[in-house]
Amino acid sequence: MSGYVQLFTGVTIISVLFMVVSMILITDNRTVGRRIRSLFLACLCSVALIAIADWFNIVFGQGQASLRLFHAVSMAVTFALAPVFPVIIAHTLFPQTGIKSIVVLLALHAILEFVTIFGGYVFFIDASNAYHRGHAYMAYIVVYSVSAIYLAYQSIQAGRTYQSASQLSICAILCFLAAGVGIQLVDTTVRTTWPTVGMTLFLYFQFYSEMILRTDALTHLLNRHSYDEFLARPKLPCTVVLIDVDNFKHVNDTYGHAFGDVCLETLARLIRRAFGSAGLCFRTGGDEFTVMVTRRKADIASYAQKLESLVTEAQHDEPRLPTVSVGTAQAESASSLPSAIVSADQAMYDAKRAAKQSRAAKIERL
Numbered sequence: 001m002s003g004y005v006q007l008f009t010g011v012t013i014i015s016v017l018f019m020v021v022s023m024i025l026i027t028d029n030r031t032v033g034r035r036i037r038s039l040f041l042a043c044l045c046s047v048a049l050i051a052i053a054d055w056f057n058i059v060f061g062q063g064q065a066s067l068r069l070f071h072a073v074s075m076a077v078t079f080a081l082a083p084v085f086p087v088i089i090a091h092t093l094f095p096q097t098g099i100k101s102i103v104v105l106l107a108l109h110a111i112l113e114f115v116t117i118f119g120g121y122v123f124f125i126d127a128s129n130a131y132h133r134g135h136a137y138m139a140y141i142v143v144y145s146v147s148a149i150y151l152a153y154q155s156i157q158a159g160r161t162y163q164s165a166s167q168l169s170i171c172a173i174l175c176f177l178a179a180g181v182g183i184q185l186v187d188t189t190v191r192t193t194w195p196t197v198g199m200t201l202f203l204y205f206q207f208y209s210e211m212i213l214r215t216d217a218l219t220h221l222l223n224r225h226s227y228d229e230f231l232a233r234p235k236l237p238c239t240v241v242l243i244d245v246d247n248f249k250h251v252n253d254t255y256g257h258a259f260g261d262v263c264l265e266t267l268a269r270l271i272r273r274a275f276g277s278a279g280l281c282f283r284t285g286g287d288e289f290t291v292m293v294t295r296r297k298a299d300i301a302s303y304a305q306k307l308e309s310l311v312t313e314a315q316h317d318e319p320r321l322p323t324v325s326v327g328t329a330q331a332e333s334a335s336s337l338p339s340a341i342v343s344a345d346q347a348m349y350d351a352k353r354a355a356k357q358s359r360a361a362k363i364e365r366l
Contacts, residue, residue: 004189005058008055008058008059009059011191012051012052012195015194015195015198016048016051016052018195018198018199018202019044019045019202020048022201022202022205023041023045025202026040026205027041029209031209032208035092036092036093036208039088040202040204043085043088043201044198044201044202046085047085047197047201048198050077050078050194051194053074053077053078054074054078054191057071057129057131058191061129064129065127065128065129067129069117071125071129071131073117075125075131076113076114076116076117077113078194079113079116079122079123080109080110080114082140082197083106083109083140083143083144083148084106084147085147085197086147086148086151087102087103087106087147087150087151089151090150090151090154090155093154093204094154094157102146102150105143105146106143106147109139109140112136112139113140116134116136121134121136121139122134122136122137122139122140123137131188133188141185144181148174148177148178151174152174155170155173155174156170158211161220162211162215162220163221163222163280163281169207170207173200173203173204173207176196176199176200177196177197179196180193180196180199180200181193181197214226216268216283218261218283219265219268220268221271221272221281221283221289222280222281222282222283223282224282224285226280226282227290230280230282231337234292234337235294236331236332236334237296237331237332238292238294238330238331238337239292239298239331240291240292240293240328240329240330240337240340240341240344241275241290241292241293241300241303241304241326241327241344242288242289242326242327242341242344242345242348243271243289243290243291243325243326243348244288244289244324244325244348244352245263245267245287245288245322245324246324246355248263248286248287248322251263251320251322259320263322264283264287266314266318266321267289267311267321267322267324268281268289270311270314271289271307273306274307274310275291275303277295278291278293278295278303279293279294279295280292280294300328304326304328308324308326311324323355325348325349325351325355326348326351327345327346327347327349329341329342329343329344
């Protein structure tokens with residue numbers, strides 16, 4: 001056995017073992033839903049089988065003309081599936097519209113790869129069962145690049161949607177994937193693609209799991225745990241904005257908790273639209289929200305007014321949607337942050353009391 005084959009065998013064994021361990025860890029994870037876990041398990045299992053097939057072709061296939069068809073079919077499957085995994089992960093974790101064109105592209109590419117078995121377009125296997133790139137190999141590069149760009153775009157968008165501070169983590173994972181695939185593109189004897197894809201799948205699962213841990217399941221705002229993390233390591237100076245839903249108990253008692261959840265989802269979305277560009281939005285209690293505005297020289301009054309306008313506009317479609325009360329306070333340092341939260345809380349209750357008095361006065365005039 002040559003030194004190259006020994007090295008490749010060792011790398012394949014370690015890679016497959018890593019994927020097996022990853023599958024065990026994913027199975028034991030209860031943070032992520034079963035559907036997502038099943039997807040990652042299926043992808044990792046597929047990648048492990050492809051890596052084993054790749055190893056088999058290298059170790060036993062060279063010079064074996066009888067294995068030529070198996071080699072060609074396994075290569076066609078490999079080339080067809082390589083750009084599929086990034087798209088599956090991107091769309092499953094971060095569903096978006098507009099995927100049909102990419103699916104069509106992947107389908108056409110898969111057809112090309114299987115036609116290549118007989119026509120030798122993207123690759124061909126010679127009489128001695130050796131692999132060579134075909135004249136249409138660039139088509140594979142283009143399709144894979146499109147799928148990688150789609151994954152990168154969806155990941156960045158998801159980071160913004162979930163208010164993830166881990167944009168650097170996303171870039172690092174994508175750079176790792178690009179490096180692993182790129183090395184084999186430059187030198188086909190260095191088989192780094194599938195070990196890299198397997199590791200990338202697990203890294204993405206870890207990234208998604210961390211996002212879920214930081215996010216409120218109902219509203220998709222940052223949760224109380226994330227809020228406590230911010231208080232422990234605040235970005236200062238900041239403006240504390242406390243938001244409380246008015247008469248929320250009455251909404252639940254009158255229309256039911258299911259409708260109350262719809263109201264919370266709607267209001268959370270409006271809070272993100274009003275304040276999301278200026279800071280971090282948290283759900284800190286049942287019907288309580290907090291925004292930490294970290295943008296310097298932010299016009300807090302305009303953001304609050306925008307929220308009020310958005311709520312009023314939403315009430316045209318759903319008159320039962322409750323209003324909100326807002327209180328703000330400035331924190332210049334870590335020592336002043338607790339007192340700023342207390343001040344914002346008092347200002348929020350003052351606003352709530354003033355709104356009740358205003359409504360009562362209107363009723364009396366009627």
